[in-house]
Amino acid sequence: MSTEVWSICFMCTVRCPIRVMVANDDVVWIQGNPHVPGIEGALCAKGSAGLALLHDHERPQYPMIRTGERGAGQWRRAGWEEALDYVADKLKAIIQEHGGHSVVFGERTNLNTHISKTFMKAIGSPNHFTHDALCKGSVNTAFRSLTGYADPQVGVDYANTRHIVMYGRNIFEALEIAPINNLLKAMDKGAKLTYIDPRVSITATKADRYWMIRPGTDLALNYALIHTILKEKLYDQDYVRRWVSGLNELIAFVEPYTPEWAEAETGIPAGEIKNLAREMSEVKPACVFHYGYRGAHHPNEIYFRRSIIILNALMGSIEAQGGLFFKKGAAAAGRGDIGKYVSQEFPKINAPRFDGSGAEAFPIADSSHGNPQMLAHAIINEDPYPIKALIANRFEPLQSIPDSAQVRQALNKLDLIVAVDINFSEIAWYADVILPESIYLERADSIQMVSGLKPSLRIRKQAVTPRYDTKPAWLIWKEIATRLELGQYFPYETIEDIWNFQLKDMGVKIEDFDAKGFVSLTDKAILWDRKDGIKFKTPSGKIEFVSSLMEKAGFPSFPPYEPVAAPPEGRFRLLVGRCAAHTHVSTQNNLLLNELVPENELWIHTAAAAKLGIKDGQYVEVVSNPLNTNGKLKAKVTDFIHPEAVFMLHGFGKTVPAQTRCYLKGASDALLQENISDKVGGSPALDETLVQVRPVK
Numbered sequence: 170m171s172t173e174v175w176s177i178c179f180m181c182t183v184r185c186p187i188r189v190m191v192a193n194d195d196v197v198w199i200q201g202n203p204h205v206p207g208i209e210g211a212l213c214a215k216g217s218a219g220l221a222l223l224h225d226h227e228r229p230q231y232p233m234i235r236t237g238e239r240g241a242g243q244w245r246r247a248g249w250e251e252a253l254d255y256v257a258d259k260l261k262a263i264i265q266e267h268g269g270h271s272v273v274f275g276e277r278t279n280l281n282t283h284i285s286k287t288f289m290k291a292i293g294s295p296n297h298f299t300h301d302a303l304c305k306g307s308v309n310t311a312f313r314s315l316t317g318y319a320d321p322q323v324g325v326d327y328a329n330t331r332h333i334v335m336y337g338r339n340i341f342e343a344l345e346i347a348p349i350n351n352l353l354k355a356m357d358k359g360a361k362l363t364y365i366d367p368r369v370s371i372t373a374t375k376a377d378r379y380w381m382i383r384p385g386t387d388l389a390l391n392y393a394l395i396h397t398i399l400k401e402k403l404y405d406q407d408y409v410r411r412w413v414s415g416l417n418e419l420i421a422f423v424e425p426y427t428p429e430w431a432e433a434e435t436g437i438p439a440g441e442i443k444n445l446a447r448e449m450s451e452v453k454p455a456c457v458f459h460y461g462y463r464g465a466h467h468p469n470e471i472y473f474r475r476s477i478i479i480l481n482a483l484m485g486s487i488e489a490q491g492g493l494f495f496k497k498g499a500a501a502a503g504r505g506d507i508g509k510y511v512s513q514e515f516p517k518i519n520a521p522r523f524d525g526s527g528a529e530a531f532p533i534a535d536s537s538h539g540n541p542q543m544l545a546h547a548i549i550n551e552d553p554y555p556i557k558a559l560i561a562n563r564f565e566p567l568q569s570i571p572d573s574a575q576v577r578q579a580l581n582k583l584d585l586i587v588a589v590d591i592n593f594s595e596i597a598w599y600a601d602v603i604l605p606e607s608i609y610l611e612r613a614d615s616i617q618m619v620s621g622l623k624p625s626l627r628i629r630k631q632a633v634t635p636r637y638d639t640k641p642a643w644l645i646w647k648e649i650a651t652r653l654e655l656g657q658y659f660p661y662e663t664i665e666d667i668w669n670f671q672l673k674d675m676g677v678k679i680e681d682f683d684a685k686g687f688v689s690l691t692d693k694a695i696l697w698d699r700k701d702g703i704k705f706k707t708p709s710g711k712i713e714f715v716s717s718l719m720e721k722a723g724f725p726s727f728p729p730y731e732p733v734a735a736p737p738e739g740r741f742r743l744l745v746g747r748c749a750a751h752t753h754v755s756t757q758n759n760l761l762l763n764e765l766v767p768e769n770e771l772w773i774h775t776a777a778a779a780k781l782g783i784k785d786g787q788y789v790e791v792v793s794n795p796l797n798t799n800g801k802l803k804a805k806v807t808d809f810i811h812p813e814a815v816f817m818l819h820g821f822g823k824t825v826p827a828q829t830r831c832y833l834k835g836a837s838d839a840l841l842q843e844n845i846s847d848k849v850g851g852s853p854a855l856d857e858t859l860v861q862v863r864p865v866k
Contacts, residue, residue, distance in 0.1 A: 175686025207347030257652035269293025298539030307850025317706025369809035393431030405485030415714030455491025471850030505674025534851030800836025
């Protein structure tokens with residue numbers, strides 16, 4: 170007979186609530202939590218493949234200490250006491266000689282991030298960073314520049330929207346269960362979807378309108394939309410008068426950016442641009458120009474993302490039913506805040522961040538996430554000081570940071586690399602020590618505060634005992650800290666201690682999660698009064714088209730548009746993205762998901778392929794012109810991509826032989842991408858690199 174355990178999936182970063190069925194200390198079934206609105210029992214392919222991850226013998230099974238050269242795959246098994254002593258002794262020596270700031274810590278944001286940040290503050294380092302900046306740092310900055318809120322504090326009311334516009338937000342492949350279900354329900358009721366992308370993705374096939382835009386020209390399109398909305402007075406005049414500053418400056422700025430001008434730049438007919446503006450106005454404010462998730466394409470990313478948010482502001486769709494909303498937390502529901510260990514008092518840290526976040530290099534980027542694309546530069550140039558140790562917790566610098574050859578060169582300068590991981594990732598294989606983390610089914614974690622229109626709490630309980638000699642990360646950080654004589658910052662022994670600390674001011678008990686796996690903090694959707702109750706966090710208390718944040722830092726709010734030149738003959742703009750079967754760089758070796766998508770392909774337009782003598786399914790070599798690096802993968806010859814671009818899935822080209830299912834399959838985009846950044850917003854420009862393509866004879 171099986172029993173149910175409430176948990177939270179971690180096969181990707183969405184963290185859907187799940188019900189896990191367990192029999193004889195083994196997982197026999199996983200499904201979405203049937204009690205959670207929008208989930209209702211559903212689960213994606215990645216979530217279902219958690220079963221394969223649990224039983225995967227190709228994941229790290231015990232602590233390992235390197236014996237040979239870095240990357241050679243020569244290890245010896247170590248017990249936990251020895252491995253933790255080894256890491257602590259190395260860190261202690263590094264900190265004593267170079268200071269705590271010489272240690273950097275990168276991770277994919279998770280339920281225990283408040284504990285890993287505690288660890289870094291305790292050792293005196295400002296250098297905790299997350300994957301978020303590589304994905305959406307410029308989206309974050311754009312929102313803060315206009316509203317004062319960061320992008321994680323903003324949500325989309327998919328269920329009630331009447332028209333949604335997505336710019337490469339490939340929601341039906343880079344998927345989230347609840348938003349997709351809610352969007353599909355809205356579309357069943359007549360909501361429209363407009364999709365804009367140089368490539369025909371799955372989302373494009375679901376759209377009412379699809380535009381194959383010239384790569385890199387989305388900003389021109391949006392300036393023309395803004396021009397039309399203002400010229401024809403299609404905007405929500407009462408909302409804008411009440412909640413917006415800088416309208417006159419915007420009107421003057423967009424005057425030359427007509428739909429006819431944009432047609433020449435984007436390839437989208439002027440009449441179509443005008444029609445979209447009018448259609449959105451007809452259903453305002455229940456409309457959304459989607460601000461995107463991965464906002465890391467081009468050096469002008471900040472201005473593109475700002476233009477999207479400006480469009481929403483003009484429609485009055487910010488804090489509106491069917492539009493965007495600010496996520497409400499425990500306080501809005503009349504509760505105390507959830508406890509976080511990082512809120513303690515720590516010794517003052519005087520050293521600047523290694524990556525220039527919040528300083529000269531990226532003065533208005535969000536330093537709570539950092540700018541990890543600067544890692545190699547900081548290590549190689551010892552700028553602003555020597556970096557001696559890297560701790561990577563499910564963060565993959567060798568496949569997530571552009572110009573991975575330079576990253577590998579930089580890693581060779583470090584005295585210590587520690588990988589806390591569930592996979593033999595590239596960085597784990599290159600580390601000095603691997604501390605294997607128990608997977609999400611084998612551990613319990615900190616309680617999740619789910620902010621939204623109806624804030625709630627969710628819990629991840631341990632479903633089964635670990636299959637191998639692994640530990641949860643929250644225990645690993647405590648045990649290393651204790652060895653560094655910093656255990657006072659981690660006043661817990663068990664996960665129940667952590668839960669009780671988190672819940673102490675909330676009026677919620679652990680037992681309250683037993684029935685459904687979550688606790689609702691309110692039964693009513695919380696939207697602020699649009700007349701006088703919206704709480705923008707800008708100095709003016711309004712949406713600032715002319716941004717005080719940017720102008721104070723010396724950045725213009727409305728820089729002139731710079732035309733995007735077509736690539737030279739024989740070259741293409743390299744675009745990267747995701748599919749529904751894989752999570753970034755972490756699932757390519759999963760037994761089930763590898764069967765669905767075993768390697769990536771290079772999408773190339775039919776006409777371009779014909780010129781180069783490339784046939785569908787043929788292997789081609791992709792050469793990065795800036796870096797003189799190359800990768801080999803199969804060609805997918807198709808009409809469904811813009812002729813100026815080629816496209817490949819992110820996360821392939823693995824070089825770790827222990828991952829036998831994905832070893833040397835496909836090509837790595839990080840090996841080909843030049844490390845260019847949006848210096849205002851903070852994101853890398855992942856779609857800016859030009860490549861050549863030639864057939865492999």
